[in-house]
Amino acid sequence: MQIHDVIGIGFGPSNIALAITLEEKKQEGYDIDSFFIEKQPSFAWHANMMLDNTHMQISFLKDLATMRNPSSHFTFINYLHQKQRLQDFINLKTFFPSRHEFNDYLAWAAAHFNHRCVYGEEVFEVLPERRKDEVSLLRIRSRDSHNIVHERLTRNLIVSVGGTPNIPECFRSLKSDSRIFHSNSYLREIARHGDAKKIAIVGAGQSGAEIFMDLHDRPGAPHVDLIMRARAIKPSDDSPFVNEIFNTDFTDFVFSRSNQERGSLMNEYWHTNYAAPDLVLIERIFDVFYQQRVTGNTRHRFLRRHEVAGALALSEGIQLTLRNLNAGCEHVETYDAVVLATGYSRDHHRSLLAPLSPYLDSFTVDRQYRLQSTPDFRPAIFLQGACESSHGLSDTLLSVTAVRTDEIGHALLSAVHEPAVTQTDSPIRAVASR
Numbered sequence: 001m002q003i004h005d006v007i008g009i010g011f012g013p014s015n016i017a018l019a020i021t022l023e024e025k026k027q028e029g030y031d032i033d034s035f036f037i038e039k040q041p042s043f044a045w046h047a048n049m050m051l052d053n054t055h056m057q058i059s060f061l062k063d064l065a066t067m068r069n070p071s072s073h074f075t076f077i078n079y080l081h082q083k084q085r086l087q088d089f090i091n092l093k094t095f096f097p098s099r100h101e102f103n104d105y106l107a108w109a110a111a112h113f114n115h116r117c118v119y120g121e122e123v124f125e126v127l128p129e130r131r132k133d134e135v136s137l138l139r140i141r142s143r144d145s146h147n148i149v150h151e152r153l154t155r156n157l158i159v160s161v162g163g164t165p166n167i168p169e170c171f172r173s174l175k176s177d178s179r180i181f182h183s184n185s186y187l188r189e190i191a192r193h194g195d196a197k198k199i200a201i202v203g204a205g206q207s208g209a210e211i212f213m214d215l216h217d218r219p220g221a222p223h224v225d226l227i228m229r230a231r232a233i234k235p236s237d238d239s240p241f242v243n244e245i246f247n248t249d250f251t252d253f254v255f256s257r258s259n260q261e262r263g264s265l266m267n268e269y270w271h272t273n274y275a276a277p278d279l280v281l282i283e284r285i286f287d288v289f290y291q292q293r294v295t296g297n298t299r300h301r302f303l304r305r306h307e308v309a310g311a312l313a314l315s316e317g318i319q320l321t322l323r324n325l326n327a328g329c330e331h332v333e334t335y336d337a338v339v340l341a342t343g344y345s346r347d348h349h350r351s352l353l354a355p356l357s358p359y360l361d362s363f364t365v366d367r368q369y370r371l372q373s374t375p376d377f378r379p380a381i382f383l384q385g386a387c388e389s390s391h392g393l394s395d396t397l398l399s400v401t402a403v404r405t406d407e408i409g410h411a412l413l414s415a416v417h418e419p420a421v422t423q424t425d426s427p428i429r430a431v432a433s434r
């Protein structure tokens, strides 16, 4: 069986950026055999939130390559040049392309690596391979859409699997009810529930706010209740001094602090990324509610200072018990569909790597994002997008992506150039799973 130098789980922006970095290192004389496994059938960036009139929340200069190597083939500017849109883009006078365009840029970059990536396989397990008295390789097990299990061997691993939908406790037992869905599957599910007349959105962060406007503009004109605990929707602060926390050198600062200081920084800047839509979007929503007051229309309701205390699946709809946090009372409402705009958790790597936990130091990472391990564990495992608590708020965003892959690339080269493990003779295994 072929042994790869490195396998990457997931082929979103983080691992595409890494593939680019490794490709450019090849031009410097370093050759690392890399391979990526992506569960989606083809490249797509948050496809179910690819709404019209949505734009990037970050400058296009924080693309897959510019911050690391402005002369890279893979910059957003070169993409525009290749697509013959550079001059027209300049005339747009914006740093914030549409999400449709950025998705197209990412797909363009990803297509350069089709020979190094398999799509349509979901990694479900990573196993240690012991040779003599140490773990020298990892066995990566993935399942395709026909339920066939594939196995591959690698010396090193990069886990870049993004977020997992965060489902509030009271909805967990109703997970199989298709009338309740997370923003992560919004476009797919709303198409299935096109006849829904009354819809609840739980959460009013960027995704909740975008979904509200999308539902408002839909031809079926559903009634929407926008439910959130806070008193006001506050905008994300992207003013220049605050934005410095997303600079690449701020990662050094965050990493060097104590846990307590990092916690305080997280609290201080939490609203730069969470539960904080763009100001223009907030203004559009305010205008919708204002116009309702002008016309006397009561189509939508803004249920601020409300939380969902319970949820029941009934034949006539999803019944939510809503607690009014100001009045301290509860009432019930029934909806045809409930959208959970409740964010993501970032701990999927823990279940994927669970078989390795005896060798890992409670999933602690070093500055180069490498998981700390016992001395008898040789493979280097890196995490991208799961290190917010140690590396700062930029970790789950595109802000440091290009530079982070340079840091990981250096650490990976050191790991690869440690004495090599020889090839085994068994072919790639494909095993039907039960």
Ligand SMILES: Cc1cc2nc3c(=O)[nH]c(=O)nc-3n(C[C@H](O)[C@H](O)[C@H](O)COP(=O)(O)OP(=O)(O)OC[C@H]3O[C@@H](n4cnc5c(N)ncnc54)[C@H](O)[C@@H]3O)c2cc1C
Pocket: 009, 010, 011, 012, 013, 014, 015, 037, 038, 039, 040, 044, 045, 046, 049, 055, 056, 057, 058, 121, 122, 123, 124, 160, 161, 162, 163, 207, 384, 385, 396, 397, 398, 399
């Ligand atoms: C709607 C939306 C808009 C956003 N807009 C911005 C923005 O404007 N600016 C910004 O900085 N950030 C934005 N973000 C944050 C987002 O996290 C980053 O933009 C970026 O997607 C992070 O890249 P990633 O590769 O780490 O994760 P992801 O993009 O989530 O990619 C992870 C990939 O791994 C795959 N995968 C997961 N598990 C497995 C598995 N077990 N096996 C195989 N493959 C797997 C997934 O299918 C996915 O393709 C946005 C997020 C959302 C949800």
